[in-house]
Amino acid sequence: MAKEKKKGWKALTKGGVIEGGGTAKEFKTGDWRSERPILLSEKCINCLACWMYCPDSAVIMKDGKVAGFDYDYCKGCGICAHECPVKGKAIKMIPDNHG
Amino acid sequence: MKDLIEIRWHGRGGQGAKTAALLFGDAALASGKFIQAFPEYGPERMGAPVASFNRLSSKPILIHSGVTNPDVVIVLDPTLMESVDVTEGMPEDGVLIINTNKTPEETKKELGVKGRIKVFTVDASTISKETIGRPMPNTPMLGALIRATGILDFKEMIEETKVKLEKKFKSKLEVVEGNLKAIERAYNEVKS
Amino acid sequence: MAKTNIVARTGNEAMAEAMRQINPDVVAAYPITPATEIVQIFAGYVADGLVDTEFVPVESEHSAMSACIGASAAGGRIMTGTSSQGLALMAEMLYIASGLRLPIVMADVNRALSSPINIHCDHSDTMMVKDAGWIQIFSENAQEAYDNMIQAVRIAEEALLPVIVTTDGFIISHCMERIEIIDDKDVKNFVGEKKLGNYLLNVDKPITIGAMDLPDYYFEHKRQHIEAMIESKDIILSVAKEFSGLFGRSYGLFEVYRLEDADCAIVLMGSTVGTAKAVADNLREKGIKAGVLGLRVFRPFPKEEIAQALKNIKAIAVMDRSDSMNAQEGPVCLEVKASLFDDSASPNNVLNYIYGLGGREVRIEDIESVYKGLGEVIKGKSKNKITYLGVRE
DSSP: OOOOOOOOGGGSOGGGOEESSOGGGGOOOGGGOSEEEEEOTTTOOOOOHHHHHOTTOOEEEETTEEEEEOTTTOOOOOHHHHHOOSTTOSEEEEEOOOO | OOSSEEEEEEEETTSOHHHHHHHHHHHHHHTTOEEEEEEOOSOOOTTSEEEEEEEEESSOOOOOSOOSSOSEEEESOGGGGGTSOTTTTOOTTOEEEEEOSSOHHHHHHHHTOOTTOEEEEEOHHHHHHHHTSSOOTHHHHHHHHHHHHOOSOHHHHHHHHHHHHHHHTTTOHHHHHHHHHHHHHHHHHOBO | OOOEEEEEEOHHHHHHHHHHHHOOSEEEEOOOTTTHHHHHHHHHHHHTTSSOOEEEEOSSHHHHHHHHHHHHHHTOOEEEEEOHHHHHHHHHHHHHHHHTTOOOEEEEEEOOOSSSOOOSOOSHHHHHTTTSSOEEEEOSSHHHHHHHHHHHHHHHHHHTOOEEEEEETTTTTTOEEEEEEEOHHHHHHHHOSOOOSSOTTOTTSOEEOSOOOOTTTHHHHHHHHHHHHHHHHHHHHHHHHHHHHHHSOOOOSEEEESOTTOSEEEEEESTHHHHHHHHHHHHHHTTOOEEEEEESEEESOOHHHHHHHTTTOSEEEEEESSOOSSSSSOHHHHHHHHHHHTSTTSOOOEEEEEOOGGGOOOOHHHHHHHHHHHHHHHTTOOOOSEEETTOOO
């Protein structure tokens, strides 16, 4: 986990306001993960079910095809693998040591 | 007369005791006095005994408790006197003004009013029926109050009340006319 | 000095008039006796086009405060009004408004809390939310209610804290009195345009509000909120000074009345301050050195200032129009005593009188009996620390 020096009360914004838009981007939830999805491109039919179901928009698309996962935000929930309609699954969940 | 005058109005819910106190307060304000006008809030039912109050002074009024020793008491409905002691807390030299067709002497005897309390009577119900068309004794009693006490200048009061009523009855100016006539008649007809 | 108009107004009418002149962006409210008239009259102003306000008739007080919070966060100048059970239902949202530092101004007509159900005045409702992080300003009469509402807008927006302005239910809310109304344009100039800091409708500078604080930040934000309350004392005084300069009526954190050379003093707030002053006047004529300290600002509590003002008083009675239900004393007395405790030289003859619950009449004789009790204390007699004034045994 990133180590930051936390601000004292005098330095904080009033009422806990967070300034700036799209700040969720700075909150990287990838380190919550205990399993990570792996894409088996040779089996993938590019139906985009995983892309639709991913609750963190962490499925990366390239030229209309599934290209992998954004591990900065993927929490490892496994919904993508669960929803994958391919027989034998094109997405596999494997243990993650964040290495 | 002493500087702080306290007045209590007795009526039944719907007879306009509160409105009378507000109108009188407004008129007194226009003559440069400091005023209070407030109703007693109990169970608000048509026909239930209600009271409202005025304080008048040439100085700012600080007291915000109820009026317990009124210098002047006005009774809008004589039938109230069977169940309510309208003279409660009145000083020896108080003024009691009653809407009735009886004379002050008769009323004084009936009520058993002791001491030097001065009793005035006026038939405000009949006056209001003849002028406003409805038994609304509150406005005529304003006229009787001023005649009996001399607290305000009559002309000033009439002017101020006219302004207030015209605001309230924008679309029914005949009501204003009737009320003003009622006040004037009661002013002239009150007996002591 | 600015021109004023002398009129007869009830407390509720006076507060509604102030709201018309302030012309807030949004008013969200739900009616409740004895505060109903404030928003009823104001809704009339909206319907008649006399104000530019968006009026939101909501389905409960909880929703009223929620709507106020949203509108205030969006950047608007926001007002509402309530009383008693309504304030209680708002309680959850009051903490959110103050924690988000939203400068909402609320008219609150003090009324007892059920049960037993009662519509009349006491201070239980306002005392119940005394720790909600709102500034609390009490009014003695309709004039003060009017003046306090106008000042509250400035105080709230400079302190970034919400403000409750109270009157006593029926006693002030429904009592018509002589008051001086300031010209519309002077009120407009006094309150000015709302200075916008962060606000949600600013598309050029997006923000997030109401984000979650875990144990690592919550305490710092609360500490900041506490500091804002402390600093608001100076803001309240500077706004009062400007108001007094323009319109002639002086206000402070509290009013001292014949206190300088007093032997005995009553500390209290709301409409009974006036009655106590009238009684003190009478007693002075009889040679009794009686004084009054009428609290205007209960939050932030002016503790050092009160200790200073009371330092030479031989016996003090604090009158509470609510009880903390078997705390040591009523809430005002607890505060006053604690203020005096910090300085060992302060007087320690402090009696507490709980009075006027549920609209129980406070007569002149009642106040006289309080001063009489203080006189006995000065003579060395011991008295009950708490007296329930005017309750039947």
